Amino acid sequence: MDILITGGGGMIGRKLVERLAREGTLNGEKIDRVTLQDVVEPTVPPDAPFAVETRTTDLSDPGEADNLVSGHPQVIYHLAAVVSGEAETDFDKGYRVNLTGTWNLLEAVRRAGNVPRLVFTSSIAVYGAPFPEPIPDDFFHQPLTSYGAQKACCELLLSDYTRKGFVDGIGIRLPTICIRPGKPNKAASGFFSGIMREPLAGIEAVCPVDDTVRHWVASPRAAAGFLVHAAGLDGEEVGPRRNLNMPGHCVSIREMLDSLRRVAGDKVADRVRFEPDPFISRIVAGWPQNFDPQKSVELGFTTDPDFDSIIRVHIEDELGGRIAD
Amino acid sequence: MDILITGGGGMIGRKLVERLAREGTLNGEKIDRVTLQDVVEPTVPPDAPFAVETRTTDLSDPGEADNLVSGHPQVIYHLAAVVSGEAETDFDKGYRVNLTGTWNLLEAVRRAGNVPRLVFTSSIAVYGAPFPEPIPDDFFHQPLTSYGAQKACCELLLSDYTRKGFVDGIGIRLPTICIRPGKPNKAASGFFSGIMREPLAGIEAVCPVDDTVRHWVASPRAAAGFLVHAAGLDGEEVGPRRNLNMPGHCVSIREMLDSLRRVAGDKVADRVRFEPDPFISRIVAGWPQNFDPQKSVELGFTTDPDFDSIIRVHIEDELGGRIAD
Incomplete structure (x- = not known):
């Protein structure tokens, strides 16, 4: 199995690839190759039992999405994003990376034609106050940040491209990841x-x-678990509502x-x-x-x-x- | 007052401009000029008490949105869209016109800098089955058509550009318009x-x-009424949730x-x-x-x-x- 991870240099990407390296398999299949793409040079896990290729590129550059999917990876993790604080202060960069970048990737996947499972990390920032307590799965998406608006648009694209048979998408709305290791990032959270x-x-x-x-909130370890579980979901069982609130x-x-x-x-x-x-x-x-993430719990997602x-x-x-x- | 109507050659555009021509005012202000843009030559209402300019152009062409807003219209009606049936059969055209076209317009308005009231005709197609009965204002948007996905993305952009102060947007989710005059169009409805x-x-x-x-459903006359009422709403009173289910x-x-x-x-x-x-x-x-459009009724929208x-x-x-x- 070939896997592509966009934003593979970020914290979630690193947690995911470390887990994949420990397990050597995904969905019960041996992993042959993982491609880590990011705007910064991604870290290659030591002793990975599969080939690791790194690509230090910008996904929103013309042609780059096509390059990334040209090898027909069976699973794509699309983690690349400008974080919430930066998307709020740099409006153009947020839309270019978070919305145009994702749309480019979906178009490239459509052109490649192999209908991979694409796991997209969305965010609970698609929701905006005031909220019911807890928030049910069918509460509407009225983001109050540009980051949330971009993620909500990407969710709509992911669902529609999936419905048309161009990709087999699963969007997971990550809780705020806590405790993030390393240095502070520009996320407002x-x-x-x-x-x-x-x-x-x-x-x-x-x-x-x-x-x-x-x-x-959920731990980085739980987040890596969501990503691994999302890759193996039966799309028929998930149904047309492909974007899921994760348990936290x-x-x-x-x-x-x-x-x-x-x-x-x-x-x-x-x-x-x-x-x-x-x-x-x-x-x-x-x-x-606070959420009542019924659907994701039914689908077997587990948290801390x-x-x-x-x-x-x-x-x-x-x-x-x-x-x- | 200067008014721009994109998609001004369509049925709703015609109903709107005929009403504006009868009344001569909008929001209590005398109308000086109405620009009707469409891919087909728009019909100019006879005896309009204001100047009418027509532009037969494609809003998704580079530069066209900037041309349209260069005169700083105070009110923009953005009606231009590929209808549901055609957006479903021609995926690329639907996204190009309905999503890229709208995004281009919002970017042009942002560059123009005059923060006009922009009334966007969205659609109840942003909703997808299964539904609660009736659908409340805070039910989520999970469209089951590309047209619905495009309209839902545009709503998110409209809200976010409004929140950032680039435009003063109101999205109105039109019921299916019945009885449409004239020839059948490609809408599945x-x-x-x-x-x-x-x-x-x-x-x-x-x-x-x-x-x-x-x-x-709502009549064409009711739809023109929604558009006129939307132009005069107090944005503060509407609040950040700028996209509204219309009564029907x-x-x-x-x-x-x-x-x-x-x-x-x-x-x-x-x-x-x-x-x-x-x-x-x-x-x-x-x-x-079936809907329970509480918010729009509170805001004074009326129907047949x-x-x-x-x-x-x-x-x-x-x-x-x-x-x-």
Whole structure:
């Protein structure tokens, strides 16, 4: 099996390819080759039991999508995107990469003609306040950010290209990924990870919203699990509604900090201080907080057991089991 | 006031400009000029109390959208679209005209910088079965046609460009317009008008679906009313959810034929015969039938009193009050 991962240099891409490298198979088939595309040079996992090709390119450049799908990969993970904060401040770049880039890819797949399974990472940012509590699967998509609007458009294209038989698409609306490893990115949701990650690494962290703010989160490990599960779904069983809310946990900042205190102790938890940021607060106020993701649960998607586990996953996967003193 | 109407040569455009010509004003302001753009030469209403310019162009051609908005019209009616049946059979044309064309227009408006009120005719085809009964304003958009997907994408763009302050958009999801005057078009919904219009004109008509099929309809006169009302809405009052389900009537084919018999007599009603068409039936089965358009009713949109009135509007506006014997 050949797999293409756009945005393969990003955090989710890295988590996915590391998992694929450990397992060596996808949908029960041996993986022969993985192509990692990104605007930055993607990291090749050591000891992968398959060939790994990297392509440092811009998916929205003319012809690049055709190049990427010319080898007829059976599974395409389309992760490449400008994140929410940057899509909000650079309107043109957001639309060019997130909407035109995805549309280019779908058109290239249509021209290639082999109807691959395409797993697209959408986002709960397709939803905009006010919300029902919890949000059902059939609540409408009225994004309050350009990022959300771009993802919602891509979902519509993915469904329609799938309905016409040009691609076999599955869109998964990722919860906010927490705890993101590494450096902060430009996502407006970055602090949800920062206020856990930095204290665990011995660094002070600033929370820009108040502690009653709730959000819908899943670990990077759970996200890699969603991607692997999505590749194997039976399209007939999914039906025409191809974009799915992923299971996650609804937690408040207060609950996250209580978890941190429980799992990592007072010294770690005391490294977080509050400094309200109106720009971030305004974006976050429009975000969904709680879901009832019936369809994805029926389809067998699973997530972290609770928020304590999300912290433990980070300590295990990123910190070699050790919390900074 | 300067007004631009894209798709001004179509039926809705004609109804709108005729109404504007009768009234001479919009939002209480005197109309100075109306520009009618279409791929076919638009009809200029006789005796319009304002200047009428026609432009026979393709909105999706490079540069054309910029030309159209260079005069900074205060109100833009964006009606230009490939209809549902044609968008389904010609995938590329549908996306080029309906999505790229609309996006070009929004970009041109953004560049022009004058933030006009832009009234966009969307469609209830943004919805896909299965549906709740009736469909609430916050039901999700999962179109089952390319036309519906294109309109849903345009709605997202319209909202986002409005949110960013580039345009002051209102999207109105038109019910199926019934009774459309003139010749049948390529819309899959065309028969809803045909089975009324042809018998009233003395011609036999074929109904391609069975008589239990229900649909959501409004008269051309009501549609022109929606467009005029949408131009005057206070954007603050509408809020960020700029795309609205218009009020209409949920009628079955059986109820439509009963109305026809009541209003026009047995001889006219007996001119309809049934000949099931699987292609049309399949498209129509995925269409919404009944709405609870709370928001638009709150905002003051009004529709026909009942289906008998819809038939009478056609007899009055299109047949000079006379039914063919």
